[in-house]
Amino acid sequence: MGRIVLESVTKKFGNTEVIPPLDLTIEEGEFVVFVGPSGCGKSTLLRLIAGLEDVSSGVIKIDDNDATDLAPAKRGLAMVFQSYALYPHMSVRKNITFPLRMAGLSKAEQDERVTKAAEVLNLSDYLDRRPGQLSGGQRQRVAIGRAIVREPSAFLFDEPLSNLDAALRVGMRLEISELHKRLETTMIYVTHDQVEAMTMADKIVVLRAGNIEQVGSPLELYHSPRNTFVAGFIGSPKMNLIDGEEAAKYGAHTIGIRPEHISVSGSEGPWSGKVVVSEHLGSDTFFHIHGTGLADTITVRVDGEVNFKYGDRVYLTPRDDVIHKFDAEGLRIG
Amino acid sequence: MATQHSRSVARFMLAPAVILLLGWMLVPLTATLIFSFKKYLPLRGGDLGWVGFDNYVRFVSSSAFWPSVMATLTIIGSVLVITIILGIVLALLLDQPMWGQGIVRILVIAPFFVMPTVSALVWKNMFMDPINGILAHLWKFFGAAPVEWLTQASMQSIVMIVSWQWLPFATLILLTSVQSLDREQLEAAEMDGAPWISRFWHLILPHLARAITIVLLIQTIFLLSVFAEIFVTTGGAFGTKTLTYLIFQRVLESQNIGLGSAGGVYAIILANIVAIFLMRAVGKNLDS
Numbered sequence: 001m002g003r004i005v006l007e008s009v010t011k012k013f014g015n016t017e018v019i020p021p022l023d024l025t026i027e028e029g030e031f032v033v034f035v036g037p038s039g040c041g042k043s044t045l046l047r048l049i050a051g052l053e054d055v056s057s058g059v060i061k062i063d064d065n066d067a068t069d070l071a072p073a074k075r076g077l078a079m080v081f082q083s084y085a086l087y088p089h090m091s092v093r094k095n096i097t098f099p100l101r102m103a104g105l106s107k108a109e110q111d112e113r114v115t116k117a118a119e120v121l122n123l124s125d126y127l128d129r130r131p132g133q134l135s136g137g138q139r140q141r142v143a144i145g146r147a148i149v150r151e152p153s154a155f156l157f158d159e160p161l162s163n164l165d166a167a168l169r170v171g172m173r174l175e176i177s178e179l180h181k182r183l184e185t186t187m188i189y190v191t192h193d194q195v196e197a198m199t200m201a202d203k204i205v206v207l208r209a210g211n212i213e214q215v216g217s218p219l220e221l222y223h224s225p226r227n228t229f230v231a232g233f234i235g236s237p238k239m240n241l242i243d244g245e246e247a248a249k250y251g252a253h254t255i256g257i258r259p260e261h262i263s264v265s266g267s268e269g270p271w272s273g274k275v276v277v278s279e280h281l282g283s284d285t286f287f288h289i290h291g292t293g294l295a296d297t298i299t300v301r302v303d304g305e306v307n308f309k310y311g312d313r314v315y316l317t318p319r320d321d322v323i324h325k326f327d328a329e330g331l332r333i334g
Numbered sequence: 335m336a337t338q339h340s341r342s343v344a345r346f347m348l349a350p351a352v353i354l355l356l357g358w359m360l361v362p363l364t365a366t367l368i369f370s371f372k373k374y375l376p377l378r379g380g381d382l383g384w385v386g387f388d389n390y391v392r393f394v395s396s397s398a399f400w401p402s403v404m405a406t407l408t409i410i411g412s413v414l415v416i417t418i419i420l421g422i423v424l425a426l427l428l429d430q431p432m433w434g435q436g437i438v439r440i441l442v443i444a445p446f447f448v449m450p451t452v453s454a455l456v457w458k459n460m461f462m463d464p465i466n467g468i469l470a471h472l473w474k475f476f477g478a479a480p481v482e483w484l485t486q487a488s489m490q491s492i493v494m495i496v497s498w499q500w501l502p503f504a505t506l507i508l509l510t511s512v513q514s515l516d517r518e519q520l521e522a523a524e525m526d527g528a529p530w531i532s533r534f535w536h537l538i539l540p541h542l543a544r545a546i547t548i549v550l551l552i553q554t555i556f557l558l559s560v561f562a563e564i565f566v567t568t569g570g571a572f573g574t575k576t577l578t579y580l581i582f583q584r585v586l587e588s589q590n591i592g593l594g595s596a597g598g599v600y601a602i603i604l605a606n607i608v609a610i611f612l613m614r615a616v617g618k619n620l621d622s
């Protein structure tokens with residue numbers, strides 16, 4: 001259960017086409033992440049799948065049934081909103097049982113499912129509180145609890161962690177991944193945090209202006225981005241994209257080299273420039289280098305502590321075997 | 335930002351307004367209190383000296399007192415029920431995206447800007463007149479005998495007029511509250527399989543609770559002093575004599591200022607009891 005297929009789905013708001021014809025298949029049990037810059041239509045796409053927006057044309061199939069005109073409640077999907085969308089006047093228990101009450105489940109069945117969900121999500125001590133009396137992380141868990149008790153065929157998450165602080169986000173990320181392993185239910189997850197995308201996804205869908213730029217596993221996207229947009233979007237820090245003469249040497253219009261694939265030395269290397277910023281993370285160090293004549297800034301990532309200061313002249317050596325080549329349209333060559 | 339200095343400047347600047355307001359309230363209040371302990375008949379001997387609590391006892395023991403309390407409560411209760419129910423309906427309708435929203439909203443608010451006397455006159459002469467009123471024509475159109483609204487259904491007529499005046503206020507407050515409801519909550523409920531009526535009952539109504547309490551509080555206090563609508567239409571006849579109207583009659587028609595003032599003090603006490611109750615309710619609402 002939980003196979004979702006979109007066939008030439010489009011969405012227009014008035015005259016602006018937010019989603020041009022789009023095809024996508026989400027397999028049963030997959031963890032799919034939608035990433036893309038702000039305003040590219042990630043939320044819209046998720047809401048189309050949820051049924052909260054009507055498609056302008058095209059077909060949405062859930063488990064091989066046409067769900068295009070089905071009401072949201074009838075699609076068997078559960079959604080976790082960015083704002084959590086908890087019901088403020090109800091206790092946590094009431095919040096979680098709300099979908100069950102609406103489905104007319106017996107009291108005993110409701111209690112059983114709440115108890116189970118509360119155990120899984122560490123909410124047992126908070127069941128009688130109101131959402132207003134919970135921390136951000138706890139609220140997020142309640143929202144997830146409300147979704148899992150319904151035993152949906154797929155979960156939809158719209159940037160569920162973006163309101164949490166960094167430490168909590170890492171924790172919740174793991175919890176959601178674990179939940180996915182345990183439930184083996186399809187999950188569609190929207191984010192613009194690419195660390196979330198890389199770490200959680202079975203399959204990443206990169207969107208730009210409603211178009212799918214590439215679909216693939218995180219490592220596929222990392223190792224062979226289909227075009228310069230995906231190349232620049234996946235990976236942190238961003239891949240260096242170099243045009244012109246240097247690229248021509250490799251027989252390409254543009255070449256891309258990831259910061260971790262360039263080595264730095266104080267004495268020798270084919271490229272050289274001046275350090276303008278060095279960021280020391282302890283585990284590794286990022287250098288931003290100007291004046292190479294290749295691109296405005298070249299970013300380099302080296303393991304551990306390497307000491308170059310502002311203004312130091314450094315020499316760079318790219319690893320030739322991992323250089324990405326793109327043609328004039330920005331598409332990958334080879 | 336409020337330093338000691340700026341705070342004292344602020345107090346100084348506020349003083350004239352506060353003093354004016356206090357004077358505005360305190361002078362009539364004190365006058366009423368003083369008169370209520372006097373036998374004061376302007377046309378029959380003037381100030382006839384102090385009489386203690388005589389006026390207070392006479393006011394409540396008069397046969398008109400309890401009926402007037404009942405009439406007041408009936409008007410307040412019915413108007414509150416009507417304005418809140420219709421206000422919620424209108425607020426929900428006005429919240430829907432529609433063509434000409436701005437104009438429709440202004441039209442809905444318009445009755446609030448009509449003076450009570452004027453609106454009562456309009457209702458009396460243009461709607462409820464048994465010969466020329468629009469309602470009479472409507473009744474005749476359907477072959478029914480026109481209703482003599484103000485004599486046959488006087489209480490209902492007054493409730494109708496006052497509700498018409500206060501509906502915009504209730505709608506406006508409730509509309510702002512409806513608009514502040516988080517859309518994602520409604521969408522979440524929709525996905526949870528809640529039909530419209532459950533969404534209304536479990537989400538919208540609890541969200542509106544505070545606004546409803548505020549409407550209750552403010553309207554009750556203003557409705558206690560409804561006067562022009564009664565004066566213009568029934569003149570207090572046919573069981574529409576409210577407490578306020580009774581006081582008016584005591585002072586102006588029977589020219590007994592002492593007795594009227596005692597009634598006035600009762601009215602002040604009543605209004606304050608209501609206010610305290612409702613403040614508590616609002617406070618409780620704000621806590622949760």
Ligand SMILES: Nc1ncnc2c1ncn2[C@@H]1O[C@H](COP(=O)(O)OP(=O)(O)OP(=O)(O)O)[C@@H](O)[C@H]1O
Pocket residue numbers: 013018036037038039040041042043044045192
């Ligand atoms: N109800 C609407 N009416 C008109 N335009 C809309 C509506 N909802 C979204 N849009 C437009 O559709 C585009 C995609 O919006 P969407 O919310 O899907 O972006 P997103 O990828 O989720 O962005 P973010 O990462 O900032 O959440 C935006 O340009 C937005 O302005």
Ligand SMILES: [Mg+2]
Pocket residue numbers: 042043044
């Ligand atoms: Mg979004």
